[in-house]
Amino acid sequence: MGTPVLVVLSLLLLLRPAVLQESQTRPYSLTFLYTGLSKPSEGFPRFQATAYLNDQAFFHYNSEGRKAKALGPWSQVEGMEDWEKESELQKAREEIFLVTLKDIMDYYKDGEGSHTFQGMFGCELRNNKSSGAFWRYAYDGQDFIEFNKEIPAWVPLDPAAQNTKRKWEAEEVYVKRAKAYLEEECPGMLQRYLNHSKPHLDQQDPPSVSITSHMVPGKNRILKCVAYDFYPQGIDLHWTRASEAQRSESGGGVLPSGNGIYQSWVVVEVPPQDTATYTCHVAHSSLAQPLAVLWSDTQETRGEDKLETQPQ
Template identity: 80%
Template sequence: MASVLLSLLLLLGPAVPQETHTGPYSLSFFYTGLSRPRDGFPSFQATAYLNDQDFFHYDSEDRKAIPRYPWSQMEGIEDWEKESELQKAREDIFMVTLKDIMDYYKDKEGSHTFQGMFGCELQSNKSSGAFWRYAYDGRNFIEFNKEIPAWVPQDPAALNTKQKWEAEEVYVLRAKAYLEEECPAMLRGYLQYGKTYLDRQGTPLPVSYVLLPRSELRKKGDLRLAQGASG
């Protein structure tokens, strides 16, 4: 598991930074895993956003990162085959973590959910915010604090997750670098293609969000989480 996590972190390489002077602009990812998939709800799905605009969607049925309009019309904005492979790796880690939590609580009955979100924000070309947190069945589970840096458990089962994700110091350092350097660099790269479009859409939602309770999960392709205060 540790080697897989390291490989995943090493795939999160920075794009070439470019100058932008306005904003704010945000890049965010929202994941949901279900122990019992049902019609319209795959076992795993992920949606990426630039500001509050859908950027691409991935799920365990198609297993492809599919860009949304207008990003699908912008040649060269992303290597979608490489992005698909990255999302497959994230899916594997995500679903293993969900199983670990269920095993800890002996949650063998019913359907259970694991949600995650992470992202960053730029204002006048400078990083102005970042977050990375997870929830189990709508309850806060674990969150990354880049100032310590460390994964901070918010649930008894998260102590096991913390141990796995901090098995070696490099994992923590890579997570910190991703939020502070690599995510903003990717966002700057995407802005070279879509800044004009994002500017026309107006002011984006704040970079912080809350995870929805399990009962409020939406259908495939619409995973936007409720806006809220950062915790």
């Protein structure tokens, strides 16, 4: 079951907080992502933990510095968290986490190669009420075990997880604590963090939009519509031909551009003989109404191969 250290990169994408649809009643989320490595390398410590408010990382801890540190704008916020106390908590979680990774490796006799163990847990608030909570783990990129707070119990998703379940449920109080954390402690912590964070999380950056055209002789023309420099993350992007929606290929969803902003794009193919008008439609919570950026073959005859529109 060996995997390279680079599996961490793909897992970070898979286990990132889910994209939330933005609206006036959108939820706020608090999510913790933990990663443990059996064979750390440069740039990848043995253990690291990152906490997110919505999609924004606000503190980080790893096994090298062993200190929880606020990130981004939260590094300028006073009184949001007792970082010394948080550091001690993360040290304790690091120890448990790495012991569990070793237990799994012993079960599978995975002594060779590099192996990863990741955990993600957190909660959401909508209109100041808890609207969701989750707690799950993965080993080498595969589902391992998750907590069902309705039972409540740890549910094994891998043969080795049976041993983990027995260990984590050795005393009934451990299950009760996990349930209480998801239903009470996590939402309470999120509400406290929001007292310092709502202005930042509620920011609205409208997208800029550009259309580029590329054509290889004898083949279809490729139109690419790119939306960039927007926040928050949720966006709808699609093409129409003569006002009819077209099936188009996404560029991989919504991707971070750095500095807390995002980009996304869609592509559509246009046959050489097609003279219809194509329009890229962009809807985002920062816009009073969706953008419609027009492209037609007449622009090609004038030698234009790119259109751009900036947010107003």
